[in-house]
Amino acid sequence: MRIGEIIHALEEWAPPELQETYDNSGLIVGTPDWETSGVLIALDCLESVVNEAIEKKIQFIITHHPIVFSGLKRFNGRTYIERVIMKAIKHNIAIYAIHTNLDNVLWGVNAKMMSMLGVSNHKVLRPMADALHKFQVYVPVAARDVMAEAVFKAGGGKVSAYEECSFTTRGKGTFKPTEGTNPVVGAIGLREEVNEVKMEFMVPNFAKSAVEYAARIAHPYEEMAYEWINIANKATDYGAGALGELKEEMAFESFLKHVKSTFDTTIRYTKPVTNNVRTVAVCGGSGSFLLGAAKAAKADVFITADYKYHQFFDADDAITILDVGHFESEQFTIGLIAEFIEKKFPKFAVLTTEVNTNPIQYY
Numbered sequence: 001m002r003i004g005e006i007i008h009a010l011e012e013w014a015p016p017e018l019q020e021t022y023d024n025s026g027l028i029v030g031t032p033d034w035e036t037s038g039v040l041i042a043l044d045c046l047e048s049v050v051n052e053a054i055e056k057k058i059q060f061i062i063t064h065h066p067i068v069f070s071g072l073k074r075f076n077g078r079t080y081i082e083r084v085i086m087k088a089i090k091h092n093i094a095i096y097a098i099h100t101n102l103d104n105v106l107w108g109v110n111a112k113m114m115s116m117l118g119v120s121n122h123k124v125l126r127p128m129a130d131a132l133h134k135f136q137v138y139v140p141v142a143a144r145d146v147m148a149e150a151v152f153k154a155g156g157g158k159v160s161a162y163e164e165c166s167f168t169t170r171g172k173g174t175f176k177p178t179e180g181t182n183p184v185v186g187a188i189g190l191r192e193e194v195n196e197v198k199m200e201f202m203v204p205n206f207a208k209s210a211v212e213y214a215a216r217i218a219h220p221y222e223e224m225a226y227e228w229i230n231i232a233n234k235a236t237d238y239g240a241g242a243l244g245e246l247k248e249e250m251a252f253e254s255f256l257k258h259v260k261s262t263f264d265t266t267i268r269y270t271k272p273v274t275n276n277v278r279t280v281a282v283c284g285g286s287g288s289f290l291l292g293a294a295k296a297a298k299a300d301v302f303i304t305a306d307y308k309y310h311q312f313f314d315a316d317d318a319i320t321i322l323d324v325g326h327f328e329s330e331q332f333t334i335g336l337i338a339e340f341i342e343k344k345f346p347k348f349a350v351l352t353t354e355v356n357t358n359p360i361q362y363y
């Protein structure tokens, strides 16, 4: 299979435009037309993972963390990053990272953490701001359904778990074709009045150009009348972290045991602020930036990683911070990506790494 086919599916799930500015998600080594007989999924792309791919004759590695974050100037094998890239290129192995874009979708990294914890009905902890625009387009009445279909197909009209959302008002459009135009209705030099509808759709930013392109093709007129409008709405299905409730309250002690066994880890935590845990906030990886959101949502606990000594004080008797370790918090992401690809491409070889890429050991 061409790796481009797999990438296309992954990017429908977690659009690369949703990644944070410091990130480097996407195709890091290879081109979309490279062929592969399977995929190997890991959290980190280390040399041992590339070796595993060579051994197993897999030409495509998908990892959560990008192996390259910033510019490389030399390729002489002095750092592990250079060695990974050199070896991958030498063996025609493509490397793709699906990182903060998979953190920033409702059904990504954090959803998997929640489901492992037994929390259903989670939502995004901090919905993304400036992630939506409104698309307004004016079409003759007869073209309404064709336009709606085109916009929906291109990714417009999605509001949280609702699809095909639109609003239509009727009105009259006027125009006068001038010399050199080729109007579908009306005649050169005469003002035309047509029964039209104004159609409105919410569109995530990453789908803007696809929607505009599809609308132009669907529109019967030579010139499409349309507007993109800035809106203040937050995108509830895109953003950082997750928030949800346990089906039943758990005594703090039992909850701690539950988290420990779920993530198979050593937990560093701040003092309990409640005897019973109900509302849970999570963020896979380094999540301290979401503490304010977790507190504002009145979460009893915030499960994340990479907390430093002084940052633990920020719990401030309002919430209990549980640091379960970076690798441990994201370990289920490997299975999450594997399940997604298996579902999309049932006959394709999907392998998860046998290498433990966690750089941290516990004594």
Ligand SMILES: [Zn+2]
Residues within 6 Å of the ligand: 065, 284, 285, 286, 326, 330
């Ligand atoms: Zn991470």
